[in-house]
Amino acid sequence: RRVTISVIKADIGSIAGHHKVHPDTIAAATRVLAEAKRKGTIIDFYVTHVGDDLQLIMTHRKGVDSPEIHGLAWEAFKKAAEVAKELGLYAAGQDLLSDAFSGNVRGLGPGVAEMEFVERPSEPIVVFMADKTEPGAFNLPLYRIFADPFNTAGLVIDPRMHDGFKFEVLDVLEGKYVVLNAPEELYDLLALIGTPSRYVIKRIYRKRDNEIAAVVSVERLNLIAGRYVGKDDPVAIVRAQSGFPAVGEILEPFSFPHLVAGWMRGSHWGPLMPVSLRDAKCTRFDGPPRIVALGFQVTKGKLIGPVDLFDDPAFDEARRLAQQIADYMRRHGPFMPHRLGPEEMEYTTLPQVLEKLKNRFAEAKDYEKYIKPKIKKSELLTGEETHD
Ligand code: 13P
Ligand code: 13P
Ligand code: MG
Ligand code: MG
Ligand code: MG
Ligand code: MG
Ligand code: MG
Numbered sequence: 005r006r007v008t009i010s011v012i013k014a015d016i017g018s019i020a021g022h023h024k025v026h027p028d029t030i031a032a033a034t035r036v037l038a039e040a041k042r043k044g045t046i047i048d049f050y051v052t053h054v055g056d057d058l059q060l061i062m063t064h065r066k067g068v069d070s071p072e073i074h075g076l077a078w079e080a081f082k083k084a085a086e087v088a089k090e091l092g093l094y095a096a097g098q099d100l101l102s103d104a105f106s107g108n109v110r111g112l113g114p115g116v117a118e119m120e121f122v123e124r125p126s127e128p129i130v131v132f133m134a135d136k137t138e139p140g141a142f143n144l145p146l147y148r149i150f151a152d153p154f155n156t157a158g159l160v161i162d163p164r165m166h167d168g169f170k171f172e173v174l175d176v177l178e179g180k181y182v183v184l185n186a187p188e189e190l191y192d193l194l195a196l197i198g199t200p201s202r203y204v205i206k207r208i209y210r211k212r213d214n215e216i217a218a219v220v221s222v223e224r225l226n227l228i229a230g231r232y233v234g235k236d237d238p239v240a241i242v243r244a245q246s247g248f249p250a251v252g253e254i255l256e257p258f259s260f261p262h263l264v265a266g267w268m269r270g271s272h273w274g275p276l277m278p279v280s281l282r283d284a285k286c287t288r289f290d291g292p293p294r295i296v297a298l299g300f301q302v303t304k305g306k307l308i309g310p311v312d313l314f315d316d317p318a319f320d321e322a323r324r325l326a327q328q329i330a331d332y333m334r335r336h337g338p339f340m341p342h343r344l345g346p347e348e349m350e351y352t353t354l355p356q357v358l359e360k361l362k363n364r365f366a367e368a369k370d371y372e373k374y375i376k377p378k379i380k381k382s383e384l385l386t387g388e389e390t391h392d
Contacts, residue, residue: 005065005122005123005304005305006065006067006120006121006122006123007047007063007064007065007120007121007122007123007302007305008063008064008065008066008067008068008070008073008118008119008120009061009062009063009118009119009120009129009131009241009302010060010061010062010063010064010068010070010073010077010116010117010118011059011060011061011062011116011117011118011131011133011221011239011241012060012062012073012074012077012109012114012115012116012117012118013057013058013059013060013114013115013133013221013237013239014057014058014081014098014099014100014113014114014115015056015057015058015095015098015099015234015237016029016058016081016084016085016088016096016097016098016099016100017029017056017084017085017088017089017091017093017094017095017096017097017098018055018056018093018094018095019091019093019094020094021094021290022055022056022094022095022136022234022286022290023055023056023285023286023287023290024053024055024056024284024285024286025053025055025056025057025058026087026088026091026093028087028091029058029084029085029087029088029091029093030051030052030053030058030084031087032080032083032084032086032087033051033058033060033080033081033083033084034051035083036076036079036080036083037049037051037060037062037076037080040076045064045072045073045076046062046063046064046073046076047063047064047065047304047305047306048062048063048305048306048307049061049062049063049307050298050300050307050309050310051080052133052281052296052298052310053284054133054134054135054237054281054284054294054295054296055135055136055237055284055285055286055294056095056098056135056237056286057099057133057135057237058081058084059133059239060077060080061131061298061300061307062076062077063302063305063306063307064305065305067120068118068119068120069108069110069118071107071108074107074108074109074110074116075105075107077109077114078105078109078112078114081099081100081114082100085097085100095234098233098234099113099114099115099225099233099234100112100113100114101113101225101228101229101233110223111223111228112228113223113225113228113229113233114223115139115221115223115236115237115238115239116221116223117219117220117221117238117239117240117241118219118241119207119216119219119241119243120216121215121216121243123302123303123304123305124246126245126246126301126303127243127301127302127303128243128244128245128251128299128300128301128302129241129242129243129244129299129300129301129302130241130242130244130251130254130255130297130298130299130313131239131240131241131297131298131300131310132239132240132241132242132295132296132297133237133239133284133295133296133298134237134238134239134276134293134294134295134296135235135237135284135286135293135294135295136235136237136266136267136270136274136286136290136291136292136293136294137235137236137237137238137264137265137266137267137276137293138200138201138224138235138236138238138264138265138266139176139200139204139220139221139222139223139224139236139238140197140199140200140201140202140203140204140264140265141200141238141264141265141266141276141293141295142204142205142220142238142240143197143198143200143203143204143205144197144200144257144262145257145258145262146171146205146208146218146220146240146242147193147194147197147205148256148257149218149242149249149253149254149256149257150168150169150171150186150208150217150218150249151168151169151171151186151187151190151193155253155256155257156249156253156256157253158248158249158250158253162247164210164212164246164247165210165247165248165249167210167211167212168185168186168187168188168211169186169208169209169210169211169217170183170184170185170186170208170209170210170211170214171183171184171185171186171193171197171205171207171208172205172206172207172208172209173193173196173197173203173204173205173206174203174204174205174206174222175202175203176201176202176203176204176222176224176227177202177227181206182196184196185211200264200265201265201347201348204220204222205218205220206219206220206222207219207220210247210248215243215247216243217242217243217248218240218241218242218243219240219241220238220239220240221236221238221239221240222238223236223238224236226270226351230351231351232269232270232351232352234270235265235266235270237266242254244299251299251313254297255278255297255313255314258276258278258295258297258314258319258322259278259318259319259321259322260322260325261275261276261277261278261322261323261325261326261329262275262276263275263276263329263333264276264293265344265348266291266293267289267290267291267292267293268289268290268291269290269352270352271343271344271348271349271352272289272333272342272343272344273333273341273342273343273344274289274291274292274293274329274330274333274342275292275293275325275326275329275330275333276292276293276294276295276326277291277292277293277294277295277322277323277326277327278294278295278296278297278314278319278322278323279294279295279296279314279323280296280312280314280315280316281296281298281312281315282312282315284296288330289330289334291330292326292327292329292330295314296312296314297312297313297314298310298311298312298313299311299313
């Protein structure tokens with residue numbers, strides 16, 4: 005029987021900065037979903053938070069992009085945002101960018117990861133939720149989970165995975181996507197997803213039968229709003245075991261706290277620190293960027309769990325390394341490569357600074373002499389003989 009998992013999230017305000025969701029706003033969203041469960045709109049749900057992002061994990065029979073489910077999520081966020089406003093929480097309603105809801109929350113600010121499948125006799129899933137980063141933060145770990153045999157032994161050992169996986173990669177600037185096959189097109193895949201601000205893994209399918217294996221929320225808030233509105237703080241759903249990577253293979257890439265874009269004012273590179281729900285709050289320099297992994301069994305549509313998968317000393321060293329990387333990166337202050345590059349800063353105050361200084365830029369007299377290229381392209385030595 006087909007079941008749909010919908011993970012829909014939004015920042016509706018935080019207590020004391022961008023640090024953490026207030027319990028009363030969680031309660032408000034929970035009341036909305038509990039009522040929907042009672043009415044039978046959804047089968048089951050789990051409401052939680054990572055940092056200042058409120059997460060709705062729901063199961064139902066209505067498929068992806070269901071207006072009813074999106075409407076429910078929208079209502080839960082609205083109710084939670086009302087409470088946030090009453091409490092005077094910081095940036096109340098932050099990710100609810102418009103009131104023009106018409107059946108789908110995509111493009112209005114919330115992040116959405118949904119997948120529909122026929123439930124297996126035992127259906128383990130992992131729900132990842134991050135704060136202070138962007139959807140491309142999942143590129144590296146998803147590559148490792150579904151394409152790197154040094155991470156995922158099952159790619160070599162399990163005949164059901166041995167053909168590999170298909171990666172649907174979205175170009176968030178052009179609004180186009182391409183499907184690339186692993187392992188045959190690994191280098192093409194890496195050429196794209198190595199630019200995580202632009203090329204984002206959206207879905208992954210098992211090649212032998214096209215079963216959905218993973219899905220990521222790819223909404224980019226600043227591209228939607230045209231201005232800085234915090235980071236997207238993405239979520240992802242991954243199916244595990246019996247022909248999919250084992251849970252341990254799915255968690256393994258997070259033992260390396262790779263650098264992701266986000267952190268303070270959404271404008272800095274920092275390590276992605278795997279944490280338990282207890283530590284899912286962003287303090288140091290509004291971070292460092294954090295990720296939580298919750299494991300569930302989906303059984304007849306019910307969510308059995310969760311288990312808090314990073315609540316484990318096995319990830320202590322990753323956390324310690326993340327802190328050392330945080331120290332090291334912070335010492336660069338406002339300098340790149342701690343601060344993001346100019347393309348990403350377009351959505352911050354940088355354009356205003358440039359505008360203000362516009363008339364104070366003088367012609368550089370020596371430019372002609374030293375910097376301007378004088379050699380015509382046809383005159384350039386190719387260097388083919390000496391430089392490989
Ligand atoms: P089990 O035999 O316990 O299912 O373990 C298999 C496995 O996938 C371990 O990684
Ligand atoms: P959020 O996207 O988590 O609200 O982050 C905003 C911010 O500016 C953190 O410094
Ligand atoms: Mg916030
Ligand atoms: Mg956030
Ligand atoms: Mg955000
Ligand atoms: Mg076993
Ligand atoms: Mg040289």
